[in-house]
Amino acid sequence: MSNIRKVAELAGVSVATVSRTLKSPDIVSPATRERVRQAVETAGYRPNQMAVQFRSRRSNNLAVLVPTIANTFFARVIGGIQQAAQAQGYGVLLCNTLGREELEIQYAGMVAGRQADGVIQLRAFNPFPADAVEPGRPLPMVNACEVLDDAPCPTLRIDNRAAARTLTEHLIALGHRRIAMIQGPRRSPLTRDRVAGYRDALEAAGIPSSDDLLYPGDFTPRAGYDAAGALLARDLRPTAVFCESDEMAIGAISRLKQAGFAVPGDVSVAGFDDIDFASYSDPPLTTIAQPAEEFGQRAVDMLIDILEARGDVEPRVVLPHELVIRDSTAPPGG
Amino acid sequence: MSNIRKVAELAGVSVATVSRTLKSPDIVSPATRERVRQAVETAGYRPNQMAVQFRSRRSNNLAVLVPTIANTFFARVIGGIQQAAQAQGYGVLLCNTLGREELEIQYAGMVAGRQADGVIQLRAFNPFPADAVEPGRPLPMVNACEVLDDAPCPTLRIDNRAAARTLTEHLIALGHRRIAMIQGPRRSPLTRDRVAGYRDALEAAGIPSSDDLLYPGDFTPRAGYDAAGALLARDLRPTAVFCESDEMAIGAISRLKQAGFAVPGDVSVAGFDDIDFASYSDPPLTTIAQPAEEFGQRAVDMLIDILEARGDVEPRVVLPHELVIRDSTAPPGG
């Protein structure tokens, strides 16, 4: 493999000139520039990025901490991250953490080890040890989607409480009063905020809310399926179910139909995220659309703003969501 | 940030000893070892991986070229890759190529630029220029899932032809004779092999095959939806549809139901991949299960075998598939 010295010899110039020709061609005379280009060509020279990174103290990599890439929504977010990162000359180091904190901490250590310049964390957990915060330096992290209340870095999310309230209001407006909720993980801020929004709507409508209409889940179809089963065993069957992910909604619908109930005839089902499959489900899902790709792109932009110290980064960004009404929700007994 | 020299000073040893303590503790005396550990601790020392990589000439990163991460099947494969890579101390550089060759070539260039030690390519395309093949050195690449016939590296796939044949035979055994196929991209070896298997089955049953039962697609639900629409416009409606992905099958079912046809009553629909949603679709999908996570894990193992020259790597690995019969297929007119 050829290096910068070989190229310099070939071109009859110094290594500094070769370096300059590559980094800032404009400060090199056209003649030299051309000779160097030739030499690069004939030598088949590719700069050793490990050396470049080492010397310039920047890895140009972003570490992405994702609970699970198997989740359709996260896959879209990562698509957005990848696209934006690539456009700005950064690589994406993927870290599937399965929500395990020790793994998240380990991966965040890639910043201390200079493997990555910064971290995009898609879960509400700060993987940096307290002593990683160099006083004066901002933490090289952006926390997106599921966000820590007191995140020590910029955050990016939708207004989950408002979204959940809107969705619940939609259900109430259709005439539902017994509305169950299939939730995400119990301790997630996502779940907490969405339950709050759900309660907001019930309360505003004068409907008493009851904890036993709340079913825990984990965003997977299986969880929705199981929760729907539990829900059907109740004496007073809910007439509507608000699922915290489209995946769970699809699972729930499957279970409901299997038990002989029509959706939305007997039970209305609403989802969250607006994944691709939401439109192709039977019935097509009423859901809250989140700007998944934009989450990724914005997170990258914000992180690079931090890394390259391009002025101040907005600390708390809230992206718009949208209620998408399809056919999985209808008046009760309709 | 502290470096190895500071630690050496603190411990009162040479940098070489610190390095040794970290890399091969066993060749350092227990006493020194302990002093160094102390020093590392008090200094809060983390080796600069950029320097380590630079010096040792290995990035310990694997580049993964994936057409689109938004595809559920690929997302699972990547999950497997990530898991195996992490277990063996490698990082995963994600490259969403959208099937664009110039991007694939650019990303494969990360190997020449020492950003990555090797490449896992999930599409049938060789992104390495001819002169990248150092004579004598094997190409640091594994080609998995969609595989080049004459791939210049080990490949990993299922027997797509056999799988398609099995699935088609299942349809024929149910009594279908007019079986349409909604395909992947026209020029993909995946499509070619599966069409071949489909034809094998028809031929063996003495059913004439006709090209106009073949509908092009791109693996997305939308493509399945559209193709199903086209298919319904025919004079003689097929009684069964073989879709080259579960995503397309779900899209197709959506379109069929929308047009008032029952699945499988009026039209049987089969998919491919056995994604999570396949079980929760209505009706649950008959499909071919592929070992997605295993694809990822095996690809990583094979690639690392190449990189670390651990003996010979099996050049053509074929993983098992399985026909999963659910409710989306039934006898015609049933």
Place this chain on the structure above:
DNA sequence: ATGAAAGCGCTAACAC
């Protein structure tokens, strides 16, 4: 078992 020292390939002062 440990230390001294060379150098990986590159960038960035600093000189001319």
Place this chain on the structure above:
DNA sequence: GTGTTAGCGCTTTCAT
């Protein structure tokens, strides 16, 4: 506009 040179932080001979 170009060359000289000093490292970046680490690993790894080669001595001792």
